[in-house]
Amino acid sequence: MSLIANHPPTAELQALDAAHHMHPFTANAALAEKGARVIVRAEGVRLTDSDGVELLDGMSGLWCVNIGYGRAELADAAARQMRELPYYNAFFQTSHVPAISLAAKLAELAPGDLNHVFFASGGSEANDTNIRMVRHYWARKGQPEKRVIIARRNAYHGSSMGSASLGGMAAMHAQGGLPIPDIEHIAQPNWFAEGGDMTPEEFGIACARELEARIAELGAHRVAAFIAEPVQGAGGVIVPPESYWPEIKRICAAHDILLIADEVITGFGRTGHWFGSQSYGIQPHIMTIAKGLSSGYAPIGGSIVCDEVAEVIGGDEFNHGYTYSGHPVAAAVALENLRILQEEGVVERVRTHTAPYLAQVWAGLTDHPLVGEAVQRGLMASIALTPDKARRAAFAAEPGTVGLICRERCFANNLVMRHVGDRMVIAPPLVISTSDLDVLIARARVALDETLEIATREGLMRAAA
Numbered sequence: 001m002s003l004i005a006n007h008p009p010t011a012e013l014q015a016l017d018a019a020h021h022m023h024p025f026t027a028n029a030a031l032a033e034k035g036a037r038v039i040v041r042a043e044g045v046r047l048t049d050s051d052g053v054e055l056l057d058g059m060s061g062l063w064c065v066n067i068g069y070g071r072a073e074l075a076d077a078a079a080r081q082m083r084e085l086p087y088y089n090a091f092f093q094t095s096h097v098p099a100i101s102l103a104a105k106l107a108e109l110a111p112g113d114l115n116h117v118f119f120a121s122g123g124s125e126a127n128d129t130n131i132r133m134v135r136h137y138w139a140r141k142g143q144p145e146k147r148v149i150i151a152r153r154n155a156y157h158g159s160s161m162g163s164a165s166l167g168g169m170a171a172m173h174a175q176g177g178l179p180i181p182d183i184e185h186i187a188q189p190n191w192f193a194e195g196g197d198m199t200p201e202e203f204g205i206a207c208a209r210e211l212e213a214r215i216a217e218l219g220a221h222r223v224a225a226f227i228a229e230p231v232q233g234a235g236g237v238i239v240p241p242e243s244y245w246p247e248i249k250r251i252c253a254a255h256d257i258l259l260i261a262d263e264v265i266t267g268f269g270r271t272g273h274w275f276g277s278q279s280y281g282i283q284p285h286i287m288t289i290a291k292g293l294s295s296g297y298a299p300i301g302g303s304i305v306c307d308e309v310a311e312v313i314g315g316d317e318f319n320h321g322y323t324y325s326g327h328p329v330a331a332a333v334a335l336e337n338l339r340i341l342q343e344e345g346v347v348e349r350v351r352t353h354t355a356p357y358l359a360q361v362w363a364g365l366t367d368h369p370l371v372g373e374a375v376q377r378g379l380m381a382s383i384a385l386t387p388d389k390a391r392r393a394a395f396a397a398e399p400g401t402v403g404l405i406c407r408e409r410c411f412a413n414n415l416v417m418r419h420v421g422d423r424m425v426i427a428p429p430l431v432i433s434t435s436d437l438d439v440l441i442a443r444a445r446v447a448l449d450e451t452l453e454i455a456t457r458e459g460l461m462r463a464a465a
């Protein structure tokens, strides 16, 4: 590797970034003062910044680089496809080889009769497709009033008007006139924060029964679908109690409600199966996919749709689609990514090797005085920071104050770990080795020690009333 940087110096990049680049989910003025950390390249599970410092990426970028960085095969697939057919569409009675092959491959990988794919460029677009598709489905079946979609508080389903309405994040609904009509929210199965005196299993049932209660309130004739992530990701890696999904399944079936599994994070091996639904024995009617579909090498997402819904929707023209639906280059990259995941046995290795190892070392973090619980499923995991373990207490300070300190300490120790409020989350590339998991845990421990020291010094170790 060349030691001569092929980019301007960091300060210059930061100044241009501050002057012209509006960052997503960021207070840009505050960032401008501090300067963004500029990432210039990556290999395997490691990022390199513009000062040449190496970081262990505990987040797979943004939950997406499942296969790890630097796979030349994906670059070659993109270049090949760009030369042969950089763009064509499927709107007006045409199709092309990458979209056809990818749809067929996804039908093979997805469980049961999820045999049809509607492509998008990412998860937000795919969830907007889902809103229109389930409402149109019931309308075509003669029940146009069956249009309410029930989702969960603290869920993340994207940033477009529709998908952010599905999402249950209050801070997002507070900006830009959300939610759109006929979206309802129920509790998330977050036992640590909201379980009170119930056991996790009792709490899982209670959360699921909120769905049944809301359906009863609205009338089943008005409810089109329930959407949820098998394991909430951006909400803080909330692993539901084992009792939760069987009860949700029963309720959806009993009231003739479509089930949409948002697999944007849980898909493509994250939970140790191809899809999170398989980890929980769920057979959804629609799955939202994105991120790991191409390991983030190209923007592509979509909806995998069951036979019945596809047949009803296919009966006339569904007035919906994106210029880049099934983009040939992105589809070719996704196909190559799936080939490698499959041929190298990456998903199986997570299930039988790395996830069990992570489960063991991650659980060990509960001996730290700041850590109230440590949960994990496959290669996604979280810890809840607390000032009082016995009470599972929240901090008296503004939520996220201590989490942000911990995130900063991780960054300073060359580990990318995200905070969601006062939960710390990881989702490393699926190709991570057990020795790199050891490095991750060692750096996390240092960061936790430093966080405890700072929080104690600043009087932040007080519990909310």
Ligand code: PXG
Residues within 6 Å of the ligand: 062, 121, 122, 123, 124, 125, 127, 156, 157, 158, 159, 229, 233, 234, 262, 263, 264, 265, 288, 290, 291, 301
């Ligand atoms: N569904 C889920 C479950 C997601 O996690 C989306 C939909 C939207 O996908 P697109 O491709 O439109 O971004 C997501 C995205 C975070 C973070 O900070 C998480 C996501 C996106 C950005 C930030 O955890 N998830």
